[in-house]
Amino acid sequence: MKKVIINSLSILTISIFSISCDYVNNVNPAVDPSTGPVSNVIYRKALVEDYTGHKCGNCPAAAITLSSLESSFAGKIVPMAVHAGYFAYTNATYTTNFQTTAGDAYDTQFGNSVAGNPNGLVNRVGYGTGGFIKAHTVWGSEVSTIVTQAAKFQIRIKNTFNTGTSKLTSEVIVKSLANNTGHYKLVLLLTEDNIIAEQLDYALPVGAQFITNYNFNHVLRGAINSEWGDAVFTTSANLNDSVVKTFTDFSVNSSYNPSKCHVIAYIYDSDSTSPTYYEVLQVEEEKVN
Amino acid sequence: MPIKFKSRILITSIAAITISNSIISQTNSDLGSISGNFQIDAANYRKDTIIKADPGSEVFRYNAFGNVNYVKGGFSAGVRFESYNPPLLGYLPGYKGSGVPYRFARYKHNDIDITVGNFYEQFGSGITLRSYENRGLLYDNALDGMRVIFTPKNGITLKGLVGKQRTYFSLSPGVVRGFDGEINFMELFDSILGKSKTKIILGGSFVSKYQQDQDPLLVLPENVGTSAGRFTIIRGGFNFNAEYAYKINDPSFQNKFSYKPGQAIIASTSYGMDGFSIMFSGKMLDNMSFRSDRNASNTIDMINYQPDLSKFHTYSLMAYYPYGTQANGEVGGSGEIQYKVKKGTLLGGKYGMDITVNGSVFYALDTIGISPSKDSIRHFNYSTNYGDIGNEFYHDINIEITKKLSKKLKFTLMYANQFLNQSVVQFNTLDKEEHPDVSSHIGVLDITYKYKPNSAIRFETQGFFGTYNYRDAKLDAHGQKNITNNTGSWVSELIEWTPTTHWSITLADQYNYNNPDVSKRVHYYFAMVGYTSGPTRISLSYGRQRQGIFCAGGVCRFVPSSSGLTLSISSSF
Numbered sequence: 001m002k003k004v005i006i007n008s009l010s011i012l013t014i015s016i017f018s019i020s021c022d023y024v025n026n027v028n029p030a031v032d033p034s035t036g037p038v039s040n041v042i043y044r045k046a047l048v049e050d051y052t053g054h055k056c057g058n059c060p061a062a063a064i065t066l067s068s069l070e071s072s073f074a075g076k077i078v079p080m081a082v083h084a085g086y087f088a089y090t091n092a093t094y095t096t097n098f099q100t101t102a103g104d105a106y107d108t109q110f111g112n113s114v115a116g117n118p119n120g121l122v123n124r125v126g127y128g129t130g131g132f133i134k135a136h137t138v139w140g141s142e143v144s145t146i147v148t149q150a151a152k153f154q155i156r157i158k159n160t161f162n163t164g165t166s167k168l169t170s171e172v173i174v175k176s177l178a179n180n181t182g183h184y185k186l187v188l189l190l191t192e193d194n195i196i197a198e199q200l201d202y203a204l205p206v207g208a209q210f211i212t213n214y215n216f217n218h219v220l221r222g223a224i225n226s227e228w229g230d231a232v233f234t235t236s237a238n239l240n241d242s243v244v245k246t247f248t249d250f251s252v253n254s255s256y257n258p259s260k261c262h263v264i265a266y267i268y269d270s271d272s273t274s275p276t277y278y279e280v281l282q283v284e285e286e287k288v289n
Numbered sequence: 290m291p292i293k294f295k296s297r298i299l300i301t302s303i304a305a306i307t308i309s310n311s312i313i314s315q316t317n318s319d320l321g322s323i324s325g326n327f328q329i330d331a332a333n334y335r336k337d338t339i340i341k342a343d344p345g346s347e348v349f350r351y352n353a354f355g356n357v358n359y360v361k362g363g364f365s366a367g368v369r370f371e372s373y374n375p376p377l378l379g380y381l382p383g384y385k386g387s388g389v390p391y392r393f394a395r396y397k398h399n400d401i402d403i404t405v406g407n408f409y410e411q412f413g414s415g416i417t418l419r420s421y422e423n424r425g426l427l428y429d430n431a432l433d434g435m436r437v438i439f440t441p442k443n444g445i446t447l448k449g450l451v452g453k454q455r456t457y458f459s460l461s462p463g464v465v466r467g468f469d470g471e472i473n474f475m476e477l478f479d480s481i482l483g484k485s486k487t488k489i490i491l492g493g494s495f496v497s498k499y500q501q502d503q504d505p506l507l508v509l510p511e512n513v514g515t516s517a518g519r520f521t522i523i524r525g526g527f528n529f530n531a532e533y534a535y536k537i538n539d540p541s542f543q544n545k546f547s548y549k550p551g552q553a554i555i556a557s558t559s560y561g562m563d564g565f566s567i568m569f570s571g572k573m574l575d576n577m578s579f580r581s582d583r584n585a586s587n588t589i590d591m592i593n594y595q596p597d598l599s600k601f602h603t604y605s606l607m608a609y610y611p612y613g614t615q616a617n618g619e620v621g622g623s624g625e626i627q628y629k630v631k632k633g634t635l636l637g638g639k640y641g642m643d644i645t646v647n648g649s650v651f652y653a654l655d656t657i658g659i660s661p662s663k664d665s666i667r668h669f670n671y672s673t674n675y676g677d678i679g680n681e682f683y684h685d686i687n688i689e690i691t692k693k694l695s696k697k698l699k700f701t702l703m704y705a706n707q708f709l710n711q712s713v714v715q716f717n718t719l720d721k722e723e724h725p726d727v728s729s730h731i732g733v734l735d736i737t738y739k740y741k742p743n744s745a746i747r748f749e750t751q752g753f754f755g756t757y758n759y760r761d762a763k764l765d766a767h768g769q770k771n772i773t774n775n776t777g778s779w780v781s782e783l784i785e786w787t788p789t790t791h792w793s794i795t796l797a798d799q800y801n802y803n804n805p806d807v808s809k810r811v812h813y814y815f816a817m818v819g820y821t822s823g824p825t826r827i828s829l830s831y832g833r834q835r836q837g838i839f840c841a842g843g844v845c846r847f848v849p850s851s852s853g854l855t856l857s858i859s860s861s862f
Contacts, residue, residue, distance in 0.1 A: 021510075028507070108345050
């Protein structure tokens with residue numbers, strides 16, 4: 001009998017832990033989520049990559065999340081929409097080609113479209129682990145973690161755009177904010193806002209899901225140097241070491257609107273033996289014109 | 290669940306050509322026994338521009354695993370090593386890597402049974418909790434924690450468990466806690482009711498998950514519970530069982546962060562007698578997706594199992610447009626009658642004849658969206674009218690006749706009529722622009738001629754005759770309706786020769802003979818040689834695999850077409 005009681009109690013103990021339910025009567029948080037750390041420390045910014053496609057009806061929901069995060073974490077995130085994979089293919093209805101060599105390379109390397117759009121990467125943290133690709137609903141919590149971390153590098157971008165020749169020159173200064181050991185590369189990308197084209201959106205009522213004038217923002221248009229970048233520090237970077245890289249006379253496609261374009265510059269861990277391989281350590285963006 | 294779709298796509302290409310051997314143990318009464326099995330499926334893909342198969346730079350891929358288990362008396366322990374660098378095409382890329390995701394120790398003594406480490410478990414139908422593995426699909430939501438099963442009296446079973454779920458080679462962010470109790474009244478009151486012809490089993494379960502709320506924009510419930518009650522009545526050949534489940538607010542990526550509670554009813558009844566059986570099943574599921582990570586998609590971190598009642602087809606053309614349980618809601622059912630025509634009758638002939646008639650149909654729930662302006666506090670997204678049903682998702686009516694004509698010759702003849710509301714079931718929209726409704730008539734004839742005791746030759750011919758309804762889809766710039774996913778009709782031929790018990794040779798071809806796009810009238814050829822010796826099987830195959838789209842609750846994954854050489858080895862000891 002004693003044994004029966006002991007065994008029953010062990011089951012009961014687990015059961016008691018099971019009986020936990022949180023009923024939510026109001027889904028809205030009481031505290032403004034934009035409140036963050038305030039100090040003179042330079043914090044990491046978050047590169048939020050939204051892997052998407054114009055034929056992906058579930059993808060506008062991710063764009064809405066990205067937009068709300070831009071408001072909630074103003075100045076702390078750099079958004080980028082990568083159109084790649086099956087849902088980005090063009091056809092007679094979806095005629096605008098948003099695919100790029102760089103975007104396709106990232107999609108192939110990181111496997112986003114194969115994993116199912118929409119999804120994304122936040123600073124490419126956790127490359128090689130199962131949870132590396134993030135649903136858009138988890139981007140907010142990922143960003144909130146990153147933007148409270150002290151940055152290892154600082155990036156400053158200065159753009160000069162010649163409207164006559166449509167040539168862009170970008171000067172980028174990368175400064176080490178700590179004694180860093182490793183191999184680091186710098187990548188410059190071009191994005192464009194306010195592109196109006198066709199998009200499928202399942203959030204809309206049936207019959208109205210095909211949108212002819214959808215507003216695409218942060219669309220990756222291509223790499224300014226190359227998709228995997230140029231080495232800036234090859235073995236180590238001591239505190240206050242800095243490197244200046246100048247990328248001259250990059251031709252901006254005449255169909256792009258330069259006043260809606262941004263240059264994104266990010267530095268990442270390019271040591272393939274590092275546990276943080278591919279991780280974006282700092283990112284900045286600056287308007288082209 | 291949509292898992293089945295995936296299985297049909299993938300099993301037809303790779304998994305089906307491998308046979309995972311059962312575990313054969315080597316026994317030593319003093320030292321206990323050790324048993325195990327292993328399997329590797331490796332493929333060397335090639336670029337095939339005709340079917341648009343492009344494997345990228347990683348052309349060599351493989352799925353491999355090995356189990357080793359030890360048993361001595363009431364004690365058992367085991368480990369499983371797995372390796373995917375990278376996984377075969379069509380499997381989730383997150384599995385890339387190697388490791389030991391499964392290891393356990395278990396001890397059973399009289400009324401107590403304790404497991405630490407990894408374990409699989411199911412409560413009732415699985416609607417509150419089902420932890421299981423399906424190797425062909427690379428589905429594994431094993432729990433990692435502790436489980437206690439206690440049987441205080443014969444007829445009473447109590448289970449308690451706690452743990453995290455496997456997520457690729459890691460663990461889910463959420464913790465799962467569960468309890469299940471079941472009373473079998475006949476066994477419990479054996480002396481009083483033991484001779485009763487009627488058996489009654491009652492059960493109940495409660496499962497809760499904990500996941501931290503880190504969302505800056507919403508207040509998320511950190512503890513979410515699901516409870517269920519069930520009963521089974523058995524009398525002679527008659528069986529009836531039913532389960533009802535309720536889940537509290539569980540906003541997730543899957544349900545578009547709806548805080549609406551979930552509900553499910555699942556029931557089935559069957560009757561069997563000599564040479565005849567009949568079965569009916571029905572279900573209603575509303576917002577019952579339950580995962581240990583609210584942000585998970587695809588088949589990751591699923592705590593419960595929402596049963597799929599449609600028939601699992603093994604013939605490839607019958608399985609090309611399959612149904613997958615709609616995780617956010619559906620209502621439907623299935624029925625099956627099996628009849629064995631007796632020997633010596635006009636139809637039965639010398640050896641008898643088996644006839645199976647099966648049907649299933651599933652509909653959307655009748656739901657009404659709630660305007661966001663009226664829903665900003667509760668965030669339900671929609672309400673459900675349980676008094677009605679929505680649009681048809683799927684139906685499948687099929688008949689299968691199997692007859693042995695002589696000692697050497699037997700055949701199977703099968704016909705199916707299927708309908709798939711492809712856009713809704715796989716793409717979550719009524720927009721037919723690219724994903725037309727597919728209606729089809731499918732026929733199969735399968736003949737096996739056993740010309741010697743250990744030698745046989747099998748012919749299989751299949752035809753898929755489809756019509757594609759784009760409804761009000763508009764015309765493109767060329768004045769044509771989009772025909773991207775209209776592949777017209779197909780035929781499939783297969784010949785399988787088994788000269789001895791060791792060897793088998795298979796040649797097959799699927800031909801898209803009347804694709805509206807003439808350039809896509811392509812042959813998907815396939816050849817395989819298999820060798821079996823005891824528990825070991827080796828097969829080598831070469832051929833093409835059709836592409837498809839795999840969708841699960843709002844997330845769609847493109848399963849690419851592939852072409853190449855596949856090697857499979859499996860064995861056990």
